[in-house]
Amino acid sequence: MQGGHFQGGLVVQRGQDRRKSFGEHRLAVPRILAQYLGMADSSRRRAILLARLSDNREDVDLTDEGIPSGLDDQLRRMQDKADQLGWDVWKVIKNPRLSAYKRRKITLPDGRREYRVFRPDLREALADLAGGRANALLCLDLDRAFRDPKDLQDLIDVVDHSPHDIVVESVTGSLHMEKGRDNFDAEIRVLVANKASRDTARRVAAARERQALNGQYGGGKRPFGFCSGPPKTVPDGGRTGDAVCAWHGGRDCRSGITPIKTETDVIADCSHRLLQGVSLRALAAELRGKSVPTVTGAKWSAETLRDVLLRPRNAGLIVYRGEILEGVSAPWEPIVQRETFEAVRALLTDPARETAPGAPPRWTGSGIYRCGLCTPPGSETEKPVTCHVTRGGTNPRYTCREYSHVARNAYRTDEVVFAHVMYAITHPRAYELLAPAAPDVDVAVLRTEKATIRKTLERMAEDEVVGLRTRAQVLAATRKANARISEIDELLNVTVTEDPLAEVVNAVDPVKVWKDMPLANRRIIVDRLCTVTILSARSGRRFDVSSVRVDPKHSLGATPPGFQAAIG
Numbered sequence: 001m002q003g004g005h006f007q008g009g010l011v012v013q014r015g016q017d018r019r020k021s022f023g024e025h026r027l028a029v030p031r032i033l034a035q036y037l038g039m040a041d042s043s044r045r046r047a048i049l050l051a052r053l054s055d056n057r058e059d060v061d062l063t064d065e066g067i068p069s070g071l072d073d074q075l076r077r078m079q080d081k082a083d084q085l086g087w088d089v090w091k092v093i094k095n096p097r098l099s100a101y102k103r104r105k106i107t108l109p110d111g112r113r114e115y116r117v118f119r120p121d122l123r124e125a126l127a128d129l130a131g132g133r134a135n136a137l138l139c140l141d142l143d144r145a146f147r148d149p150k151d152l153q154d155l156i157d158v159v160d161h162s163p164h165d166i167v168v169e170s171v172t173g174s175l176h177m178e179k180g181r182d183n184f185d186a187e188i189r190v191l192v193a194n195k196a197s198r199d200t201a202r203r204v205a206a207a208r209e210r211q212a213l214n215g216q217y218g219g220g221k222r223p224f225g226f227c228s229g230p231p232k233t234v235p236d237g238g239r240t241g242d243a244v245c246a247w248h249g250g251r252d253c254r255s256g257i258t259p260i261k262t263e264t265d266v267i268a269d270c271s272h273r274l275l276q277g278v279s280l281r282a283l284a285a286e287l288r289g290k291s292v293p294t295v296t297g298a299k300w301s302a303e304t305l306r307d308v309l310l311r312p313r314n315a316g317l318i319v320y321r322g323e324i325l326e327g328v329s330a331p332w333e334p335i336v337q338r339e340t341f342e343a344v345r346a347l348l349t350d351p352a353r354e355t356a357p358g359a360p361p362r363w364t365g366s367g368i369y370r371c372g373l374c375t376p377p378g379s380e381t382e383k384p385v386t387c388h389v390t391r392g393g394t395n396p397r398y399t400c401r402e403y404s405h406v407a408r409n410a411y412r413t414d415e416v417v418f419a420h421v422m423y424a425i426t427h428p429r430a431y432e433l434l435a436p437a438a439p440d441v442d443v444a445v446l447r448t449e450k451a452t453i454r455k456t457l458e459r460m461a462e463d464e465v466v467g468l469r470t471r472a473q474v475l476a477a478t479r480k481a482n483a484r485i486s487e488i489d490e491l492l493n494v495t496v497t498e499d500p501l502a503e504v505v506n507a508v509d510p511v512k513v514w515k516d517m518p519l520a521n522r523r524i525i526v527d528r529l530c531t532v533t534i535l536s537a538r539s540g541r542r543f544d545v546s547s548v549r550v551d552p553k554h555s556l557g558a559t560p561p562g563f564q565a566a567i568g
Contacts, residue, residue, distance in 0.1 A: 006413055045167065046090035047136035049078045050145055053096045071096050072139045073346040081171045082138055090134050093121045103148075113411055117148040122155075128160050129166055137168045142175035142186060143193050144312035152190045155184050209320060217256035217331070224308050225263040225335060229255035257332045262336045266292060270305060271336045271344050273521065276500040280305055280348075281360040282520035302355075306348055310366050326451060337491040339443060346489060352359050363389045363396070364414050364519065368527050371400040372535035377549055389533055399497050406534050409543055416548040418514075419531050423499075423559045424529050424552070433529070433554055435499045437511050450488045451479045529553055 051074040071094055082089050094467060103115045116510040122145075128134045137155075139145035145153045158168045159177050168177035173187055211217070222228040227247040247251040248261050270283045280302040287300040294300060312318075315333030318325045336344075347353065361367055367386050374385035387398040389410050396410040460477055500521055506514040514522070526532070531551040537544035552558055 009109055019367050045085075045087045045136040046134045047085075047087040047126060047138050048090045048134045049075060049082070049089055049094075049135060050121065050125055050139045050146055051075050051078065051092070051094040051122065055295050066105070074144070077171050078140060081169070082272070085138075085169065087138070091128065093125055095121045096479045099147075100252060100275060107224045109546065117151055119151060122151055125160050126154060132162075132164050133167050135164060137166070137169075139170050141170050141172045141176065141436050145170070145191050146190050147197050149187065149190050149194060156186075158521060164381070190385060191308055220256075222256055222295060223311065223504055224331060225259060225267050226332065227253050227258050227260050229258070235288075254331070259332060267308060267335050271309055271314070271498075273338055273496060274347065275340070275343055276498060276521070278518075278520040279360060280355075281358075283516075286518060286520070294431055309344050310348055312341065317341075338447070342489065342492060360520070361523065362519070363398075363410055364406055364526055364565045365389075365398055365410075365532060367401075367419065368523060369398055369413070369417075369420055369532040371402070372533045372549065373405055374400060374402055375533070377533050377535075377551065378438055392480070401535075404538065408534050408537070408547060412543045412545075413480045413534065415550050416545055417550060420530055420550045420552065421514065421526060422511060424556055425504045425514060427556045429556060430505045432556065433501050433505060435501075443492065446488050446492055496504065501528065527562055 051071055053074070075092065079089065099117070104116050105113055105114055106116050106118060108116075125137060129137060145194075146155075151563065155168065156177065159168060160179055162179070164530045165179060168175060170176070174189060177183055177186060227245055230245045230251040230253055232408040233243070244250055247253070247257075248258065252258075258434040266287065273283060274280065284300040286301050287305070293303060298304070308314075311322050313330065313332070314335045315338045315555040316330040316332065316533060317338070318328045318330050366388050369387045371387055372387045375381060380516065385400065385402050387406070388401050389396045390399045390404075390407075391397070397407040397415050398410050399407045424430065457478060460469055460474050464474045503521075504510045504513045504525070505518070514525075532551055533549040533551070535547045535549055543566075550559065
């Protein structure tokens with residue numbers, strides 16, 4: 001919620017640090033100063049101006065203060081009316097982004113939770129009126145101030161039961177209220193306005209449903225991966241042909257539908273690498289390092305990337321009210337396969353998924369290489385004590401994370417480990433390193449079976465409502481159905497998860513691919529191929545190669561002596 005109020009000669013807009021002088025709204029500065037100095041005419045009413053604009057579009061014309069021009073116009077007209085009535089403006093409350101119709105669950109002063117229209121601007125005005133700080137309320141129109149009968153009734157109660165005289169007026173004359181006056185006309189007007197809002201909400205919902213069923217884009221902020229189309233308006237004096245899409249340079253683009261290849265490549269790459277084991281933090285850090293922009297221009301974070309990868313539109317799916325519309329084709333090409341998206345969603349929404357705070361590792365062995373004193377070679381443990389990188393002088397060193405009692409030069413340690421990796425990926429039998437091939441499954445058949453199971457569960461739930469099935473029957477069937485759906489998901493996920501080693505093992509030049517590979521993928525391969533343990537070193541100034549023990553996790557054997565020197 002954004003809004004503002006005026007007190008002490010300033011109009012303050014909530015949520016921003018901007019202020020506007022009273023004179024810019026034609027409020028008489030000498031009269032206000034006299035009022036606050038106790039010299040104002042006590043017979044003049046102290047009025048609150050209540051302005052609201054519910055338009056949520058991003059292209060609303062703004063004043064220099066950042067307020068929609070329609071709201072600025074409201075304030076000007078209300079000030080003119082206050083001058084006509086001979087009222088002193090005591091406070092201005094303005095909200096450029098606030099609905100007077102939409103409800104949400106809020107906590108009432110007595111602690112009860114009810115669905116009410118969220119109107120902090122109105123609550124502020126009612127509190128000032130009830131407390132006697134102001135004795136008049138002025139709005140542009142009843143329709144601008146009220147769309148909910150409960151809100152109007154709250155104002156009626158304050159006016160009727162306050163010990164002091166209160167007057168409510170509007171610029172258009174649609175609202176006039178004072179103690180003892182019949183407010184039937186205002187109540188009827190609010191009911192009519194409320195019905196109009198309900199009718200509009202139904203039409204908008206129906207239109208969005210038609211768009212979804214027809215595979216059309218519903219509008220809004222452009223989604224990452226798709227352009228917003230050519231500008232809808234042409235600058236004064238400009239030509240239509242000059243107003244082109246900022247991403248494609250033409251006027252044939254469709255907002256939210258025409259893809260931006262550089263962005264869709266990011267989505268596809270991050271989806272596949274996430275399934276290979278790369279963390280969201282590492283992927284987001286790479287995007288920041290490459291200066292890949294987000295839609296809003298903010299820096300990439302794990303949370304932002306997660307939201308992008310969880311969008312069903314990545315798989316060419318249409319969503320309406322949070323549900324995927326099966327059988328509805330999107331007007332854009334899928335960025336990833338349906339199975340890839342489902343696997344990503346299952347991974348990112350898994351309740352058992354563990355996330356670590358902080359920045360992603362910047363060294364290959366951080367959190368992977370073991371401390372040989374805390375976790376001796378051959379130790380069977382699920383949580384070995386690992387090393388992280390610290391700086392001793394100018395040289396980074398791998399140091400025991402718990403006790404800092406082993407320390408090895410990070411560059412030289414990685415050289416030893418990389419030599420083992422080079423040996424494995426260039427071995428004549430390197431193909432043995434690859435994971436077993438995915439089972440040959442009929443994706444279409446499994447997907448159809450999954451959809452059929454879900455529809456059957458829905459029918460059984462309906463049968464329970466009408467008494468054709470018992471709850472115990474439905475629960476038992478649901479357990480078996482969910483178990484089968486989990487099996488289908490596992491089979492589908494296996495078909496889309498690529499082995500990270502395949503990229504280097506199948507390459508013409510595995511060494512070059514390894515050297516060009518992102519750090520996050522290197523870490524996965526190192527952890528996949530070997531167990532690295534940092535041991536106590538022999539005394540001496542030279543780096544002790546024997547203090548870095550590399551135990552292979554494959555059957556190709558240990559690195560032969562001199563292999564590191566041979567590959568340079």
